[in-house]
Amino acid sequence: MKWNSIVVKLGSSILLLVLAILLPLGFIMNQIFSGFYFSKVQEQIDHLSDRYAGSINSLDEQHLKMFELLATMIDQEIVIVDDLGIVVANSGVPSLPKGEKINSDKINLLANDSATQYKYYDEINNKRYLSIGKPIYSDQVFIGGIFVLASIEDMYKSVDIIEKSVILAGIGAIFLALGFTFILSRKLSNPLLEMEKATRKIAKGDLNARVSIRTKDEIGSLAIAINDLAVELHRYRSNRREFFANISHELRTPITYLEGYANALENNLYQSEEEKKQYLQIIQQEAGRMSKLVNDLFELSKMEEGKVELLFEDVDLVEVVENALLKTQMKAKEKGLQLDFYRLPDFPIIYADGLRMEQIIINLIENAIRYTKQGLIKVKLSSDSTTVRLTIEDTGMGIPKEDVPFLFERFYRVEKSRSREFGGTGLGLAIVKHLVELQGGTISVKSKVGKGTCFELTFPIDKGDAQ
Numbered sequence: 001m002k003w004n005s006i007v008v009k010l011g012s013s014i015l016l017l018v019l020a021i022l023l024p025l026g027f028i029m030n031q032i033f034s035g036f037y038f039s040k041v042q043e044q045i046d047h048l049s050d051r052y053a054g055s056i057n058s059l060d061e062q063h064l065k066m067f068e069l070l071a072t073m074i075d076q077e078i079v080i081v082d083d084l085g086i087v088v089a090n091s092g093v094p095s096l097p098k099g100e101k102i103n104s105d106k107i108n109l110l111a112n113d114s115a116t117q118y119k120y121y122d123e124i125n126n127k128r129y130l131s132i133g134k135p136i137y138s139d140q141v142f143i144g145g146i147f148v149l150a151s152i153e154d155m156y157k158s159v160d161i162i163e164k165s166v167i168l169a170g171i172g173a174i175f176l177a178l179g180f181t182f183i184l185s186r187k188l189s190n191p192l193l194e195m196e197k198a199t200r201k202i203a204k205g206d207l208n209a210r211v212s213i214r215t216k217d218e219i220g221s222l223a224i225a226i227n228d229l230a231v232e233l234h235r236y237r238s239n240r241r242e243f244f245a246n247i248s249h250e251l252r253t254p255i256t257y258l259e260g261y262a263n264a265l266e267n268n269l270y271q272s273e274e275e276k277k278q279y280l281q282i283i284q285q286e287a288g289r290m291s292k293l294v295n296d297l298f299e300l301s302k303m304e305e306g307k308v309e310l311l312f313e314d315v316d317l318v319e320v321v322e323n324a325l326l327k328t329q330m331k332a333k334e335k336g337l338q339l340d341f342y343r344l345p346d347f348p349i350i351y352a353d354g355l356r357m358e359q360i361i362i363n364l365i366e367n368a369i370r371y372t373k374q375g376l377i378k379v380k381l382s383s384d385s386t387t388v389r390l391t392i393e394d395t396g397m398g399i400p401k402e403d404v405p406f407l408f409e410r411f412y413r414v415e416k417s418r419s420r421e422f423g424g425t426g427l428g429l430a431i432v433k434h435l436v437e438l439q440g441g442t443i444s445v446k447s448k449v450g451k452g453t454c455f456e457l458t459f460p461i462d463k464g465d466a467q
Contacts, residue, residue, distance in 0.1 A: 014177045022173060026166035030159055037155040038130070042117070045076065045132050049115075049148040052078070053134035059144055064089035067146075077129065077149040081107065083142055093149060094124035110135040110145035120149060128152050191219050195226055202226075207234040239409065251293070254286035296427040303434040310353040310438055317388060317459075318347050320354060321379055324361040331369050338376040339365070348383055348461050352439045360435050363428050364392045364455050371453070372396030386461055393454040399447035407445055408433040 056063055059082055071078040071091030079096050080089035085107035087100045096102070109116045116133040129149040136144045194211055201209035207230050211223040261279040263269075270276045302308050325339050332339050361379075368377045375395030382389045399407065408429050436443045440460050447453040 014181050015174060018173050018177050019170070022166065022170040026163065026170070029162060029166065034155060034159050037158070038152070041130050041150045041152060041155070042132070045130065045148040045150045046115075046117075048074070048076070049132045049134045049146060052148065053136050053146050056080075056136050056146065057138045059088055059136075067091070076151075079147040079149065080136075080144060081147070082144040083107075083111070088144070093122055093129075095122045106133060107145065109133075111142050113142075116147075119152070128156065188219070191215075191223065195223060198226060198230075202230050202233065207237065235406075247293070247297075251290065254290045257286045258283055296431065300427050300431050300434070303431065303438070308434075308438065310356060312351055312353055312439075314349045315352045315354045315357060316347075317350055317352075317357065317381060317390070318343055320358050321361055321381065321390070324358050324365060325379065328362060328365045328369065331366065332377065335369060335372070336374065337369060337372055340376055340378045341380075342378065343381040344383065347381055348388060350388055350459050350461055352459060356435050356439065360432050360457070361390070361392070363432050367428060368392055368394035368396065368453070375452075383461070387458045388461060390457045390459075391454055393452060395452040398449040398451050399445070399453055400449055401447075404445060404447060408443070 052067065056067070059080065064080060067078050067080065068089055068091045077093050078089065078091045079087060079093055081102055082088050085102045085104060087096050087098050087102065090096055090098055106116050106118075110133055113135055115135075116131075118131055120129045120131045121127070122129065128151070130152050131147050131149045133145050133147040135142055136146055191211075191214060198209045198211045209230060211226050213220050213223045213227075261283050265276065265279055265283075270279060299308075321341060321343075325341060329339060365377065365379070372394045373396065377395075378391075378393045380391045380393070382391075433443055436457055436459075441458055443455065443457050445453060445455050
């Protein structure tokens with residue numbers, strides 16, 4: 001067993017908790033019981049010593065014998081001393097025989113009309129007493145003192161029993177805690193060990209590894225998160241592999257055209273100037289296509305690294321949309337599509353990056369043109385007190401429901417088998433989403449296969465929300 005394992009850590013914590021509870025509890029019980037017993041004995045012998053001291057007015061032999069006899073009846077011991085501290089009467093304390101002189105400090109206290117209280121240990125019969133002494137006066141003259149001694153052996157025996165009981169209870173609690181810790185730690189550590197094995201497999205590339213979900217608590221949530229991570233990594237790796245295959249294909253095709261037509265031009269393999277011009281046009285188109293692909297990759301990379309700087313200013317979104325429609329109108333006419341623009345009068349000015357906003361709208365309109373064979377594309381602007389709303393709706397082929405959640409992910413493309421026909425690299429919508437969010441906006445999509453797709457964008461009017 002590892003010393004830094006959960007079993008050891010949890011067991012140590014529980015043991016420390018048990019000890020932290022039992023030790024103070026045992027101490028408090030000891031103090032309460034001994035204090036209660038001690039106060040009762042103290043109260044009793046204090047009362048008796050007062051009565052006895054008040055009833056003695058001389059230290060003659062008769063009085064002393066009477067008090068020695070009285071002590072045998074009350075199960076307590078009495079010791080009487082004269083004004084010099086010499087014992088003149090003793091009911092049964094062997095270590096204080098008659099004629100013995102007691103401590104001078106005690107007799108001085110009595111002579112000064114002060115009571116004394118102390119614990120006394122009789123070494124001869126191995127007994128512990130609580131003793132209270134009071135002064136004796138005759139005609140207001142100090143003639144000696146009386147000490148009433150009560151045995152406190154029973155109290156110590158009871159305290160010893162309590163201490164042993166607490167110790168036994170503590171040992172039992174420790175063993176119980178150990179058993180509980182072992183069961184609980186196993187229950188906690190086994191799923192964690194399984195998760196560790198699964199994550200190590202995932203780290204080594206086995207993205208089909210999964211963790212079994214046994215509970216609905218935090219550990220179950222962690223297991224779900226690990227499984228979700230494996231699914232996301234699997235999809236990411238698949239998309240990345242597909243993306244690199246697509247990029248390789250997208251680059252290989254224009255490079256092949258460039259090499260072929262450049263070679264034809266270099267070796268004068270054309271029949272006329274018109275054919276030469278056509279070759280040059282193809283080279284220009286393919287070079288532009290490669291340039292766009294590289295620019296998209298570079299721009300998306302900068303966005304993901306947070307290195308894109310936006311120039312925020314007051315922007316007339318109506319003007320931006322009109323410019324975007326003007327730039328995309330030719331592509332729409334080539335496919336026989338109609339572009340319609342709907343807007344409210346007195347549309348508010350927003351705080352955004354005008355060039356980036358135009359890039360977003362052009363990208364979405366071109367995307368709609370690419371996937372629409374016939375019909376129209378509607379662009380609509382609306383607003384309320386806090387936000388503006390831009391919708392771009394087409395009557396194209398639509399997007400399958402299962403593809404919609406992943407539409408804005410990098411490398412993801414709908415209609416993968418026909419991607420060459422429609423063009424694109426799967427980066428355009430990812431770039432759009434980044435640009436929208438950088439300007440404090442949101443983007444969502446609704447689509448039905450065969451009916452069309454509608455992109456909805458919202459942006460805040462307030463400057464503080466857009467930065």
